[in-house]
Structure formats: C-alpha cells, structure tokens
Amino acid sequence: MRRIRGGGARSRSDGARIVDGPGRPEKDLFIYQVYDIRTDIRPTVAEIDLSALRRNADAVRAALRDPGVGMLAVLKADAYGHGAVACARALERKVWGFAVSLVEEGVELRRGGIEAPIVVLGCFYGLSHRDVVAYRLTPVVADAQDLGRLQRAAQELGGARVGIHLKLDTGMSRLGVRPERLDDFIAALREHPGVELTGLCTHLSDADGASAELTEEQLTRLRQCQDRLAALGIRPGVTHVANTAAAVRYPRARFDLVRPGIGIFGVAPDYTELSPLWPVMALRTRIIALREVPKGTGVSYGSSMRTCAPMRVATLPLGYADGYTRRMSGRAQVLCGGRRCAVLGPITMDMTMIDVTAVPTAALGDEVVVLGSQRPPGGEPETITLSELAQWAGTIPWEICCTISKRVPRVYVGEVRP
Numbered sequence: 001m002r003r004i005r006g007g008g009a010r011s012r013s014d015g016a017r018i019v020d021g022p023g024r025p026e027k028d029l030f031i032y033q034v035y036d037i038r039t040d041i042r043p044t045v046a047e048i049d050l051s052a053l054r055r056n057a058d059a060v061r062a063a064l065r066d067p068g069v070g071m072l073a074v075l076k077a078d079a080y081g082h083g084a085v086a087c088a089r090a091l092e093r094k095v096w097g098f099a100v101s102l103v104e105e106g107v108e109l110r111r112g113g114i115e116a117p118i119v120v121l122g123c124f125y126g127l128s129h130r131d132v133v134a135y136r137l138t139p140v141v142a143d144a145q146d147l148g149r150l151q152r153a154a155q156e157l158g159g160a161r162v163g164i165h166l167k168l169d170t171g172m173s174r175l176g177v178r179p180e181r182l183d184d185f186i187a188a189l190r191e192h193p194g195v196e197l198t199g200l201c202t203h204l205s206d207a208d209g210a211s212a213e214l215t216e217e218q219l220t221r222l223r224q225c226q227d228r229l230a231a232l233g234i235r236p237g238v239t240h241v242a243n244t245a246a247a248v249r250y251p252r253a254r255f256d257l258v259r260p261g262i263g264i265f266g267v268a269p270d271y272t273e274l275s276p277l278w279p280v281m282a283l284r285t286r287i288i289a290l291r292e293v294p295k296g297t298g299v300s301y302g303s304s305m306r307t308c309a310p311m312r313v314a315t316l317p318l319g320y321a322d323g324y325t326r327r328m329s330g331r332a333q334v335l336c337g338g339r340r341c342a343v344l345g346p347i348t349m350d351m352t353m354i355d356v357t358a359v360p361t362a363a364l365g366d367e368v369v370v371l372g373s374q375r376p377p378g379g380e381p382e383t384i385t386l387s388e389l390a391q392w393a394g395t396i397p398w399e400i401c402c403t404i405s406k407r408v409p410r411v412y413v414g415e416v417r418p
C-alpha cells in the first residue's frame, strides 16, 4: 500500500480504492492507494501450487510401498525456492517432520507455527546453540565440540536433555564423523549426559547415478556403523539416509525415515521411476514492451544477436537478477499464446527479449510463461519444465528453483490443508 498526499475518499476509474484519514485538516490528508506492490507494478510472479506439492508427497510415499517409513521432507533453501513456511503448512499432516540446512531456516519454520520435528542438516552452529534448544530444533552433529555447547544451552534454558542426530561420512567426504572415528565420538557423547542420541544419518553421493556401486558401498559402511553402535550398547533412535532417488530406487536405504526434496517439488531425478508428479512452481510474466524491427537489428547487449529477418520483439520484466540465469541466453524458450518463442540475445539483469513474430496476436500485457504450462487457443497445453530450464542453463533442476530470487513474489494457489 502506498501513501500519497491529497484528500477525499473515492474510487479510481482503474478500481484502486482511495481512502483518506477522516476529519483531518486538508494539509494533513493522505490518500491510501490500495494495490499489491509486489505484482501490480511488475507482473512477474512465481506461482506455487500447494495441491501439486501435496500430491507429489503422496506419490513419493506410494513409491515407498511401506507405510512404516516416515518422511522427513527437505525444505532447506526456502523449500528449494518455493517458500518454506507455506510448503511446511501444506505438508505438515503428511510427514513425520522437516529437514532444513541452517538454524535460521528452522527458526523461520517455528516462527511460522510449524510444530513437527525440524532436523537441521547443516551441522554448523556457530554461536546458535541456544537458538537450537529454544526453538526445539534437532541438530545433526558431526563435531564433538558441539556436544558441550548444546548441553550448556539446554541447562541454561531449563535443563531438559537435547536430542541430536549423528551424521556419518560414509563416502561423500562432505560432512560427518568418519567410521574410524565413531568410537571417539561415542566416548565424547558419554561425557555429556545432557545430550541424547535420537537419530543417525548419512548422505548418499550417487543415488541418482547409473550405477548402484557407490550407494551400496555407503549403505554397507552405514550398516557396519550401526553394528558398532549396537556393540557399544547405543540405540540411536531413527535412522535416515535416502534422498528422493534413494528412497525410490533402493529399498535398503529407507530405514525409519526418508529425506525427499526434489521429488516433492515435482522433479524425478535421473534413473528414478516416480510418477505421476506435478510441477509445483510456475514462473509467469507479461509483455511490457513490443516493437517491430527490420532485418539486421541488434537485440540486447553487445553484437551477438542481430535479427535475420523482420521481427516482432517483446520485452519481459524478468532477468538474471530474478534467477533467470544469463547462462540460458541464446538457448531458452518461453511460452506466449501457447507457442514456444525464442529468447533473443543476452538475458539482461531485469529484462529479457523474446521473438513473438510467430504469435501475431501477441499484445502488450499478454501473459508469458517462463516455467510451466500455457494453452494455445483451442490446442493442447505446451509446458516448459525445470529440467528443460536446467538443460538450457547447463545445470540441474535443483539449482534453477533454488535461485529464483527473492524479488520474485511467490503467489500460492491450491488447497493448503487436507
């Protein structure tokens, strides 16, 4: 809502409501013009379909074929760019809990009213041990130094024991206690009676790879660690290992909980039979400028793009600052009038030009779909997927949805609760 000087309550011809403060001297009057500043000025939105999200969670669950396995839905990086609180609310009754990467991501979910268990996968806690305890987060721990800090935080905040999940490095060499150091970690744990081992986890490096070899090796190492813990008289509560690909492809990797991320956002990883899945994010914008240019006209920065024939060039208010990465320049397509149109020249920070010559009806204000579906008049819908964007950008679908920037408003559609 924007405040502008003036007087008199009235409606504008464009429908915006104008209200002033009653009984105030003319010079103090303000007009409140009611509009959604996020979308009415710049018509670029990421539409998030919460019903699709929920159906995808059902699809992952169905693929497990085992009602005894719980789901720890991975909502790190703002739910892969989809908006963590809204996604958590939509999924809360379907899952055992949520996994995030950072303490602040867990705090955001708690402040958003989420009551389910929240597991912090990231393993780095800096000075945040009190927040971990205060917000009832479950820290994944790989460094024995965190044990004392967590125990102290729990004592300072009322004395309850703090539950942790132990992370093992079974082959990814990213985070976790190496199997040969497991005994040392358990010895340190025994010195901290205020800390309770409530879970055990590891991460698989190649669950969506062609070969099962690395995954099988990692699972074998994990089993050996479980046996060692049993020999030491330790029962670690829940065990969770499997991302989307492993949850679907490797029954041996399921244990008590699985940790799917990308599957619930509508993408099946390579070699992973998971269907039906529904796209959750769509990126929509509108034409803000349109021009007819003769053959040989330059489009965008530099001289890399010159029209090879007379062309209708439309400008979209979306660029690499929105996460529409410049790496897609020269390859990407969008949908206008239900037809695929090429992106012309380098994508700029705030704008992208497209060729709408083949869509003679294209007009200022027309919707353009950058990610998602659009139906041509009387025809079947055409779709651009996250995987396709990733291919044009030379990356993976995970990176595309995570990097749609904060300045693109997320607009939620679909039911939230069952």
Ligand SMILES: Cc1ncc(COP(=O)(O)O)c(C=O)c1O
Pocket (backbone or CB within 6 Å): 074, 121, 203, 242, 243, 244, 245, 259, 260, 261, 262, 263, 269
């Ligand atoms: C530790 C951990 N577990 C689970 C996941 C979810 O993986 P996916 O999105 O492939 O299902 C990730 C994703 O990066 C992760 O880092």
